[in-house]
Amino acid sequence: MDMQAIPAREGEYNLKNYEDFRKDFSWEDVEKNFSWHETGKVNMAYEALDKHADNPDKKDKIALLYSDPNREEKVSFDELRLKSNKFANVLKKYDVQKGDRVFLFMSRSPEFYEAFFGILKVGAIAGPLFEAFMEQAVGDRLENSEARVLITTPDLLYRIPQDKLPNLEKIVLVGEHEEEGDQYIDFHTEMKSASTDFDIVWVDREDGMLLHYTSGSTGKPKGILHVHNAMIQHYATGEWVLDLKEDDIYWCTADPGWVTGTSYGIFAPWLHGVTNVIRGGRFSPDDWYKTLQDNQVTVWYTAPTALRMLVSYGEEKVREYDLSALRHILSVGEPLNPEVITWGLKAFDLRIHDTWWMTETGAQLIVNIPALEIRPGSMGKPIPGVEASIVDNEGNEIPPNQMGNLAIKEGWPAMMREVWNNKGKYESYFINGWYVSGDSAYRDEDGYFWFQGRLDDVINTSGERVGPFEVESKLIEHPAVAEAGVIGKPDPERGEIIKAFITLNPGHEKSDELLEEIRQFVKKELSAHAAPREIEVKDSIPKTRSGKIMRRLLKSWELGLPTGDTSTLEE
Ligand code: 6R9
Numbered sequence: 001m002d003m004q005a006i007p008a009r010e011g012e013y014n015l016k017n018y019e020d021f022r023k024d025f026s027w028e029d030v031e032k033n034f035s036w037h038e039t040g041k042v043n044m045a046y047e048a049l050d051k052h053a054d055n056p057d058k059k060d061k062i063a064l065l066y067s068d069p070n071r072e073e074k075v076s077f078d079e080l081r082l083k084s085n086k087f088a089n090v091l092k093k094y095d096v097q098k099g100d101r102v103f104l105f106m107s108r109s110p111e112f113y114e115a116f117f118g119i120l121k122v123g124a125i126a127g128p129l130f131e132a133f134m135e136q137a138v139g140d141r142l143e144n145s146e147a148r149v150l151i152t153t154p155d156l157l158y159r160i161p162q163d164k165l166p167n168l169e170k171i172v173l174v175g176e177h178e179e180e181g182d183q184y185i186d187f188h189t190e191m192k193s194a195s196t197d198f199d200i201v202w203v204d205r206e207d208g209m210l211l212h213y214t215s216g217s218t219g220k221p222k223g224i225l226h227v228h229n230a231m232i233q234h235y236a237t238g239e240w241v242l243d244l245k246e247d248d249i250y251w252c253t254a255d256p257g258w259v260t261g262t263s264y265g266i267f268a269p270w271l272h273g274v275t276n277v278i279r280g281g282r283f284s285p286d287d288w289y290k291t292l293q294d295n296q297v298t299v300w301y302t303a304p305t306a307l308r309m310l311v312s313y314g315e316e317k318v319r320e321y322d323l324s325a326l327r328h329i330l331s332v333g334e335p336l337n338p339e340v341i342t343w344g345l346k347a348f349d350l351r352i353h354d355t356w357w358m359t360e361t362g363a364q365l366i367v368n369i370p371a372l373e374i375r376p377g378s379m380g381k382p383i384p385g386v387e388a389s390i391v392d393n394e395g396n397e398i399p400p401n402q403m404g405n406l407a408i409k410e411g412w413p414a415m416m417r418e419v420w421n422n423k424g425k426y427e428s429y430f431i432n433g434w435y436v437s438g439d440s441a442y443r444d445e446d447g448y449f450w451f452q453g454r455l456d457d458v459i460n461t462s463g464e465r466v467g468p469f470e471v472e473s474k475l476i477e478h479p480a481v482a483e484a485g486v487i488g489k490p491d492p493e494r495g496e497i498i499k500a501f502i503t504l505n506p507g508h509e510k511s512d513e514l515l516e517e518i519r520q521f522v523k524k525e526l527s528a529h530a531a532p533r534e535i536e537v538k539d540s541i542p543k544t545r546s547g548k549i550m551r552r553l554l555k556s557w558e559l560g561l562p563t564g565d566t567s568t569l570e571e
Helices: 018-023 027-031 044-053 077-093 110-121 135-145 154-159 187-193 228-240 259-271 285-294 304-313 315-319 338-347 423-428 468-475 512-525 551-559
Strands: 062-068 071-076 101-105 125-129 149-152 170-173 184-186 208-214 222-227 249-252 275-279 299-302 328-331 352-356 388-391 404-409 434-443 449-454 459-461 464-466 481-491 495-504 534-537
Touching: 027 228, 044 077, 044 110, 044 228, 044 259, 062 077, 062 110, 071 077, 071 110, 077 110, 077 187, 101 110, 101 135, 110 125, 110 187, 125 135, 135 208, 135 222, 135 512, 149 154, 154 170, 170 187, 184 187, 208 228, 208 259, 222 228, 228 259, 249 259, 259 275, 275 285, 285 304, 285 315, 304 315, 304 338, 315 338, 338 352, 388 434, 459 481, 459 495, 464 468, 468 481, 468 495, 468 512, 481 551, 512 534
Parallel strands: 062 275, 101 125, 101 149, 125 208, 149 170, 170 184, 249 275, 249 299, 299 328, 328 352, 495 534
Antiparallel strands: 062 071, 208 222, 388 404, 404 434, 434 449, 459 464, 481 495
């Protein structure tokens, strides 16, 4: 189904002539925006925060416009600088060194951002975790990264398997608590006495800065390492794609536990020194529209799942709010349905700009630039400085309009530099000079890219990547479950939902209560978003002769599709 292209609107966009600009482009031109181009002194925290606080015209500007249902706070660039300096001193006091992993496991709050910048200032690597993670998910990540310090809130402490984490030396508790023991550090007490002076630890542009865990089709989640050099691309895309201007009020709805919540919830807006809205609490259409209205948000970066929910609440709801400040909307994480774009045109009188990228890519790669036409259903075109293509399994480019692997020419600034402790995994992403994404797509004659699906078994539910292996492993830990195969099942609102096929151990009878118990088991130990919404009991789970679960076959059965090649199926 091809919908009519939506032409660009008149406007003073930062990137005007995409094709010409692309032709003469060099990343070195972007580097000139950073003082380290001359001084050699690199640190993201300096460029995104202290630099603005050093500027007399900017130091009192609001950096963080924080609110949740119980709290409202406005923090200037200078205040955030001083508080993050304090936290850097706390980390220094406990001997945190450059390159150490310091994790954050807490909901959004001003303290989160103070701590985050404090971590970068000492040259350590920050690892933000979703607040929704349960014991196993938290434990896996802290264990794999060998984190030395964790910052969390007392209500989440029970989910940290401390006895299984020999490398974890200190836990910083943000909020009132009664924990005793040398391993605990009280955030507020330490912050009170810490100095506001701190000399940033200068690092190399290729030094580690951020570790985000993400799911693949096999094995435990992998730690994707990003380096300070990524700022070049965060800055550039903030300019071209987010179209940020000095007076913008920007809101990215993503949690910092997800790469969008760091690259575009922290780095891109603050590298540009704009006011950044952070809204805590749960999603509800009224809450979101009110956040847009009350903060006079001008640029809004969100996700298809949320937009689809807003669509279901209707256009009338939008009319109850004054969203007249809003001028630019973007989306990421899943395919953006053309219907949602059409609805956005009516409801907001604005185009919604799809953007494509991944945890591994660190920043946007294929996007809809404000000054270009939008072809609804297409992710857009590669940003200047990036070459994207469709390749076959040997890494050879294939002609337009044919489906294949969506691939990016190696070497863009924000590319991951390591899969933590897993060199083989890292190398497996690259074929013949191309980074192969795991997504399938095609390119039309005019260079627009069209997403087709995932090529591996990774599930995308409400924009979150879930690895089937992780869920299967947890399922079979339940005493009633013998074997499990997990797939993504298409769902109009969530993109996909998680469906599990299981076999039961002898002595266990299928019942609604048992299936609900199994579901709750995954929810309690892994996380709510990884718990299967549907569980089906089978007599056996299809496997290859080498013992691998044939998820593709499960999916074909589920969808009533032809089963394809089953020659490797075990008898
Ligand atoms: C930033 C982020 C990456 C996977 C990616 C793809 C899917 C992301 C998309 C999209 C269609 C888009 N995805 N953006 N699919 N259109 N605009 O989402 O990172 O959580 O690592 O997910 O998400 O399948 O490969 P991450």
